Amino acid sequence: MGSGDSGALLADAVYTQLLDRIFSGALPPGSPLSVPALAAELDVSRSPVRESVQRLIYDGLAVHIPHAGAKVAQLDQESVLDVMQVREVLDGLAAREATLRAAPGDIARLDELISRQEELLGRTPEPHVEAALDLEFHTEVRALTANAALIDALRRLDAQAHLYRSALWSSQHNRELAVREHRAILAAIDAGDARAAQGAASAHVASLMVRMRRWPAARRAAGR
Numbered sequence: 001m002g003s004g005d006s007g008a009l010l011a012d013a014v015y016t017q018l019l020d021r022i023f024s025g026a027l028p029p030g031s032p033l034s035v036p037a038l039a040a041e042l043d044v045s046r047s048p049v050r051e052s053v054q055r056l057i058y059d060g061l062a063v064h065i066p067h068a069g070a071k072v073a074q075l076d077q078e079s080v081l082d083v084m085q086v087r088e089v090l091d092g093l094a095a096r097e098a099t100l101r102a103a104p105g106d107i108a109r110l111d112e113l114i115s116r117q118e119e120l121l122g123r124t125p126e127p128h129v130e131a132a133l134d135l136e137f138h139t140e141v142r143a144l145t146a147n148a149a150l151i152d153a154l155r156r157l158d159a160q161a162h163l164y165r166s167a168l169w170s171s172q173h174n175r176e177l178a179v180r181e182h183r184a185i186l187a188a189i190d191a192g193d194a195r196a197a198q199g200a201a202s203a204h205v206a207s208l209m210v211r212m213r214r215w216p217a218a219r220r221a222a223g224r
Contacts, residue, residue, distance in 0.1 A: 011052055014042060014051075022056075033070040056070070059159045059160070079160075080160065081209055084161055087157050095201035106140075127170045134169070171215070174215075177211070178208070185197060187200075
């Protein structure tokens, strides 16, 4: 393996660590992303950290503030809903294309992911764990399309919405609805009904948008 390959692997590893910290809440919105400080903390050179921070900015998970450096992005509800509107169309397209390409092994892998989600429904909610499983399910569906442009667009969109949407997984009702909707998408893919898969995936995102609008009000009503 050449030095270039090693550097790319190190940059990927650093990026994954920073992504995990953002998604887990260890680096909450507004947190500074100081390259020197992170490099010292992770015991790596500044180059892979600098590259990783630039990737976070590209993905919409971080922003560069003049004279202040990079910070974890702070997204409000309306910004996230704008992202979700685009996802509604593109996730429908992804499910349609995935249906046309899915092999039995692919369907079995998606079924296993949903089964893991269903098992968690009987336990105390773990929002970040369940949000990660949700992201994995959608990522697997999109990967089946073999459309690099579509996959990259949806990866960036979902990354931006992921932080805001993860709170939905603390509600039992929202958890059950999301998993049921995943089952509907998979059932259509399994049946080979591309149009139904497209409709189920688009409807899932549209329903998520409604629940996201309701969620802040529901939390305030509950005194949380």
